[in-house]
Amino acid sequence: MTDFAIIGIAVFLGIIGGRFFDKIGIPEVVGIVLIGVILGESFLGILNIERLDHYKPLVDLALAFFGFFIGAELKFEELRKLGLIILSILSFEVIFTFSIVATGVYLFTGEPLLAILFGTLAISTAPAATADVIWEYGAAGELTTTILALVGFDDIATVFVYSITSTYVVASLEHIQLSIFDALRYFMNNIGLAIVIGTLFGVIMTLFIRILHKKKDVFVMAMGIVILTSGIAEIFEASEIISTMIVGILFANFYKGSDSAIDAIRELSAPIFTVFFVLIGARMNIYLLPVLGLTGVIYLGLSMLGKTSGSTFGAWLAKAGDNIKKNIGISLYSQAGIALGLATHLYFSLKELGPVGMEYGTRIVNTLISATLILLIIGPIMVKLALRRAGEIGRIKREELVFEK
Numbered sequence: 001m002t003d004f005a006i007i008g009i010a011v012f013l014g015i016i017g018g019r020f021f022d023k024i025g026i027p028e029v030v031g032i033v034l035i036g037v038i039l040g041e042s043f044l045g046i047l048n049i050e051r052l053d054h055y056k057p058l059v060d061l062a063l064a065f066f067g068f069f070i071g072a073e074l075k076f077e078e079l080r081k082l083g084l085i086i087l088s089i090l091s092f093e094v095i096f097t098f099s100i101v102a103t104g105v106y107l108f109t110g111e112p113l114l115a116i117l118f119g120t121l122a123i124s125t126a127p128a129a130t131a132d133v134i135w136e137y138g139a140a141g142e143l144t145t146t147i148l149a150l151v152g153f154d155d156i157a158t159v160f161v162y163s164i165t166s167t168y169v170v171a172s173l174e175h176i177q178l179s180i181f182d183a184l185r186y187f188m189n190n191i192g193l194a195i196v197i198g199t200l201f202g203v204i205m206t207l208f209i210r211i212l213h214k215k216k217d218v219f220v221m222a223m224g225i226v227i228l229t230s231g232i233a234e235i236f237e238a239s240e241i242i243s244t245m246i247v248g249i250l251f252a253n254f255y256k257g258s259d260s261a262i263d264a265i266r267e268l269s270a271p272i273f274t275v276f277f278v279l280i281g282a283r284m285n286i287y288l289l290p291v292l293g294l295t296g297v298i299y300l301g302l303s304m305l306g307k308t309s310g311s312t313f314g315a316w317l318a319k320a321g322d323n324i325k326k327n328i329g330i331s332l333y334s335q336a337g338i339a340l341g342l343a344t345h346l347y348f349s350l351k352e353l354g355p356v357g358m359e360y361g362t363r364i365v366n367t368l369i370s371a372t373l374i375l376l377i378i379g380p381i382m383v384k385l386a387l388r389r390a391g392e393i394g395r396i397k398r399e400e401l402v403f404e405k
Contacts, residue, residue: 003054006046007275010039014274027133027380029277036281037373047282055279060240062276064230065269066128067241068222069135071248072262073148082142086149088318089311089328093150094157096310097122097303104302109295113169114360118295120165121343121368122303124158126334127151127241128280129376132273133383135266141392143323147331147383150311152245154332156191159239162342163187166349169360173353194238198246201229205247206254219261222251223268283340284373296367300374307332327386334379335372343368 014032021031039047079086102119106112130151134144163184205225212218226244233243252258308329315325347365350357387393 001046006051007055007058009046010036010275010278011271013039014278018274022136027384028136029129029132029380030377032274032277033129033281033284033373033376036278037284037286039278040282040284042284042286047279049283052279052283055275058272058275059279060230060234061227062269062272063128063241064226064244065265065272066131067152067230067244068226068248068251069262069266070127070131070148070152071245071250072252072258073131073145074152074249074252075145076253078145079149082146082149085315085318085320085324086146086153089146089314089320089324090150090153090157092314092317093154093307093310093332094123094161096313097306098161100306100309101299101302104298105295108298113172114363116165117169117360117364118299118367120158120161121339121364122299122306123154123161124335124339124342125151125154125307125332126339126376126379127155128273128276129334129380130331130383132277133380134387137384137387137393138396139387139392140395141323141390142321143327143331143386143390144392146320146324146328147386150328150332152242155239155242158339158342159190160187163190166342170349170353173350173357189237190239191242193236194233194240194242195246197233197236197238198229198243199250201225201232201243202247202250206250209251209255215257215260215264218257219264219268222261223265226265280376281373284369284376286373293367295363296370299367300371303335303371303375304333304378323390323392327390330382331386332379333375333382335368335375339368340372 013035017031017035018028019031021034022028036047038044040052041048098119100119101122102115104115105118106115109115131148133139134148164187205222209218209221212221226247229243229247230240233240252262255261311332312325312329315328320328343365347361350361384393
């Protein structure tokens with residue numbers, strides 16, 4: 001079957017699956033992911049591993065736009081108002097999640113290095129699945145802004161912790177002295193460089209876009225800059241989603257007509273997002289669920305406990321509003337891209353270090369694949385529940401897509 005035929009099937013069935021789940025009150029992203037599971041090796045095998053690797057550019061493209069849209073939701077005025085609250089929630093979410101998962105896995109397995117790695121990977125939150133629910137239901141408000149900020153900053157926090165813990169684990173398995181500079185180099189290459197790239201292209205876009213008068217030219221320019229930013233970040237092995245998030249922040253805060261342009265770009269990007277979630281679902285092999293085992297169940301349960309307790313405590317300590325305190329804890333469960341990406345990176349790093357490293361890498365990858373499938377179903381449902389309890393659903397009515405006025 002040709003690539004175009006497969007992509008067409010993915011979009012067609014993904015939309016049908018998403019609409020069906022929306023009709024029964026479940027976020028459409030869950031239906032799209034499950035369509036991917038059906039098309040993947042779990043059932044039909046149309047999207048096998050070789051094809052999934054072949055379609056990686058589509059995944060990167062979707063993540064680039066997700067980063068851009070998340071950044072575009074973060075207005076400086078709202079961030080100033082919620083800045084301390086977001087910082088407090090982020091700090092305790094990271095501390096609690098890492099500590100609770102690492103401690104639980106260590107008590108069960110008795111393997112401290114494995115426990116440290118699981119604790120690190122549990123920190124991440126899937127920005128794509130979480131943000132998609134927010135946009136699907138037109139949500140807006142303090143809770144919405146807090147969630148969007150956290151899913152972006154979670155990526156930064158995860159990579160920062162990973163740069164330290166992975167370096168420590170590799171050094172321990174190789175029986176060499178830990179160099180903190182190796183850890184900092186990984187973080188700066190991945191996040192620091194991404195911020196520089198995003199800032200550079202964000203400034204370029206906001207300067208050039210001011211001379212454009214037609215809406216069509218504005219969002220075509222914006223889409224081009226987002227794709228270019230992602231491509232440059234990939235060349236330098238920097239975080240693509242963080243770099244495009246910075247572009248989105250600058251675009252939304254320094255271009256007066258950004259809202260309508262962002263709505264138009266989001267509408268045009270819808271097929272890309274549908275393909276993205278289908279491909280994510282296809283990568284999940286349900287036959288690996290039994291491999292989850294007790295370690296995986298512990299990881300799954302304690303990661304949700306850590307997210308809930310840490311973010312709720314951080315919100316309480318910062319004296320956040322009731323909508324945030326009561327709902328933020330259940331809004332951060334989803335895992336996908338960065339967790340799987342780092343788990344895969346760990347696998348290739350550890351398998352070269354002998355039998356113990358190979359065992360750790362295999363256990364981590366298999367556990368994360370299984371846990372991610374479950375969290376990609378639970379997470380969006382809980383985000384919708386949180387937004388509904390906070391009364392923030394339906395506050396934004398998106399503009400109709402209009403090219404010229």
